[in-house]
Amino acid sequence: MKFIGTTVAAIALIFSGLVFAESSAADDVEKGKEIAAGICAGCHNADGNSTIPIYPILAGQDSGYTAKQLRDFKAAGGEVAARDNMIMAPMVATLSESDIENLAAYYSQQQPKPGTAGNASLAEAGKRLYQGGNLENSIPACSSCHSPNGQGIPPHYPRIDGQHAAYTLSQLQAFRLGTRKNDTNNTMRMIVSRMSEQEMEAVSEYISTLR
Structure with missing residues (x-):
């Protein structure tokens, strides 16, 4: 007992x-x-x-x-x-x-609300870059780090699905300018240095549509 x-x-x-x-x-x-x-x-x-x-x-x-x-x-x-x-x-x-x-x-623990694209044709161009990259300019597919649906690989690669296009674009520009330099192994700074402004705008637009 x-x-x-x-x-x-x-x-x-x-x-x-x-x-x-x-x-x-x-x-x-x-x-x-x-x-x-x-x-x-x-x-x-x-x-x-x-x-x-x-x-x-x-x-x-x-x-x-x-x-x-x-x-x-x-x-x-x-x-x-x-x-x-x-x-x-x-x-x-x-x-x-x-x-x-x-x-x-x-x-x-909060539930994100889905975003929407303001420019469908731009988003379609961004989709190609997000999924397949740009081999000619050695730009890898965004999906390789952020996953096909934008869920990311935490904690190093963030969730980006549905993110505002304007915000995503501002961060790509910040990486290029060097005002943001906290990316793992300089990965983002290296990638954006090879991207055109139009490519950054397109992929930002597409990311806003991801679920």
Whole structure:
């Protein structure tokens, strides 16, 4: 009987630990929700589904990727941030590491809303580039890193399906200009250096149609 009682007690402790862990995780998401409503909602909406084309849709993005991006907006040691952005820099300046983790966790649990293409012919040209690349200019297919449906390969390659065309284009341009330099192994900077402006516009348009 003593053995049974000890076993039951152990199981109870394990179960209570699991419940506590689940509650803590839920609390973290709730904290992230509070931060999103207070700081981020003006540009990204409370649920991360931005309706302003120049600001990204964050809903459904991998939490590890989002957390890294938030850290990369912060300048450290007097150096320019890996993502040099005058809007985001002051927004992340006051965020603690736990704030960043909670915010990323919250957005990862939100359901992204599908985007639409404004230019069907441009999107069709982008589809060819996204799926097959441009061998003549050594441009790989976007699908090789971001997957055929744009779900990405977290945490290094983000989910991009349904993203605003204007935002995607701005990021391709930022990689080219060097104001964004946080890509893995300089991959994006190398690729965009071989892309024409029209190719960047076309693939951005197509990405907005992905589901």
